[in-house]
Amino acid sequence: MADSPTEDQELLRQLAKGNEVAFRTLYERYQGSIYGFVLHMSGNRATAEEVTQEVFMLLIRNPKSYQPEKGSVAGYLYGIARNLARRAMLHSYRHVELNNGLGPGAGTESGLAMDADVLEDLSQEELIVALRKAVVSLPEQYREAIVLCDLQEMNYADAAEFLDCSPGTVASRLHRGRAMLKAKLSCYKCVK
């Protein structure tokens, strides 16, 4: 994820001194992944923009709040983004609930048996829309794993650092999250 943790730390030191090039470099390096992470977590573009802006504003205002012994700069930024996104989502209650009115078994692994070929049957556009909604409707811990590992193609170790858990836990959450996704998509097909 990070090009080099020590390089990031040096950039952050330079940023604290007022070096705009260092700030731009850090911003260009992480804005995309942070924006994508919040966008997939919240399913809301405005929230993603607000959170991305707020993460870097905090970095501008208080760059010394980063403690190298606690982890990488990337992990620190993701941590801020995660907390801000969680707060924003709690505040707005913009969760997309696919489960509502979809019948029993929706959103659970039991739904998987209903139609395994659902992904094949949906058009590409429909699939993406359905998948986006399904991801947003996942419980937070599974959603985080899916977003980081599947959508942002992060390895388990990095995801574990950002989520403050073990790589085994990440793998377990990912497996469970995927199963729930399949179940939700099956249900989507049922409704259609």
Added chain:
Amino acid sequence: MREMNREVNNTEARLSKALRSLSATSPGSAPPEIGYALAEAFRRHHARRRMLRRSALAAAIVTLIALPPVLVLSRQHGIGTASQNAHGTVTNAPSPAGVHSDLPPLKRETTSRSGIRQRVVATKTATKTKMNPVARRDDFVPLPTYSLRSQAEDLRIVRLQVNGRDLRLVGAPVSGDIDERPVLADFVVGQDGTPYAVRLLRQNVR
């Protein structure tokens, strides 16, 4: 069983593919306006920080420049006051011919002198004693040993508690009624311990 496994694997693969598609269709970066706004905020923040730092630096320099003269002036003032005080102590040394009660604080001393039983008077004894307004005198009374020559000496005041008899022995004008009673008195003494004047402060009532 094998069929089921194959089916599950296919579904997994399709899901992964779908997730990759979702990732690919999602915007890969924040809108550029956010970057511009942040760069502007960065510049503003650091311009303000630099201005504050410069102000603090300027204030520190001004303080450093202004401090030595102020210190010198206050020191000179302090020395002047101290010398005035020192002079005042010397001149306030009682002239037995009529020294008033506005004397500087008295030093307690335990200079031993023959013929006078002396004791350092503790403050705690004040609770046991009772002020006798008649016995208290504000003025020093010259003793027979006093002479004009003694004025040239470095005089000191010594507070002692002595008997009435001892007071009479050094020439203080006290009656024989208080011969056995302890009396608190200030003595103006010369460098050799000769008493030149006395001021009665209080008489302990037994």
